[in-house]
Amino acid sequence: MSFVLPSHPSGQPDTFDVAIVGAGPGGMTAAIYCSRARLATVLLERNTAGGIMAITERIENYPGFPEGITGFELSEKMKQQAAQFGADLREITTVAALDRQADGSWVVVTDEERVAARAVILSPGVEARKLGVPGEAEFMGRGVSYCATCDGALYRDKEVVVIGGGDSAVEEGMFLAKFASTVHVIHRRDELRAQKIAQERAFANPRMHFIWNSQVRRIVGDTKVEAVDYQNVIDKSVTTLPVSGVFFYVGQLPNTTLLQGVVDLDENGYILTDDHLRTSQPGVFACGDARAGLIKQIANAVGEGALAAIQVEKYLDGLDFGQAGGPAAGGAAAVEPAGTAAVEPAGVEGRARGDAAGA
């Protein structure tokens, strides 16, 4: 799916000024800034625009919406804003590789075509981490889910399990409680890591039931989920709990497999940048959840998207003096990719959202 709005000054160029990988809040903000700066901008998205934000039921902490806003609505507004300045949004287009050209420009290889661009902004976000327990893969889509917003309505008046103790587990558990008769939250510790306000709401909800110090060992069923076996980590007892659905919220992994060997990544696969969001490759910048940084929130992805776009402008104008080998020189980056080394990367635990891995 592709569209170019007529307001774009140059139509569809052979070589874009900037290609943006991923149309979550980070990528869409970068697209707003780049296209508004009259850069020929293409935004490549493997699904539909919005990223994780689009499947978040309600967002209460993004400034400007005191009553909160649905993730879908906020996504649509950002998409509209990027489009109105002429960004070329290509949905259902998966980026598979990045090839650096001899002149320092880039070819972004998608499942459909090769897109030439003078600079690239990486904003591929993260995806849900799998726990790897028996039954998890087998019952995927048949009772096992990673998205309450997508699948919650299927569990009206049924009992479900949420695995995890962070923000996602609690917020999504509360969403499930609108449908399910009981939401059992199984957490390996004796207290939650979610924000206090979310905890207070969850504890006050009679449909929420907490099972502490426990880990899921197995998902049981014939053709669909029928129960989970969980083990108390203190007394080692195993209990079988009959449920219809199991929702995993045990951390996240960055969508950066395609970037291995292209830009420097940290030990957990997050993209390393300096404070100007420059990666280890000249002309390639990164923003949002996939970048090694402390905060994984929409407000942060939006701020980084703006910064990455402004840095691209400077780079294309030959004013990015901090980076050796600008667009003309095409040399290797002299920046320290470990500009984030002074801060602890969020790692697979998605710590900034309090989402615990291995729950």
Ligand SMILES: Cc1cc2nc3c(=O)[nH]c(=O)nc-3n(C[C@H](O)[C@H](O)[C@H](O)COP(=O)(O)OP(=O)(O)OC[C@H]3O[C@@H](n4cnc5c(N)ncnc54)[C@H](O)[C@@H]3O)c2cc1C
């Ligand atoms: C359950 C849950 C609830 C949340 N609630 C809140 C909240 O209330 N408030 C808040 O501030 N934050 C919340 N967050 C965090 C917030 O959603 C993220 O911080 C934000 O979406 C990150 O934006 P992003 O643009 O970096 O990445 P994403 O939103 O993940 O977007 C990345 C995009 O890149 C695309 N992509 C990935 N790989 C490729 C590829 N190879 N080719 C093309 N496209 C690709 C993906 O499909 C995706 O659309 C929540 C997160 C979760 C999991």
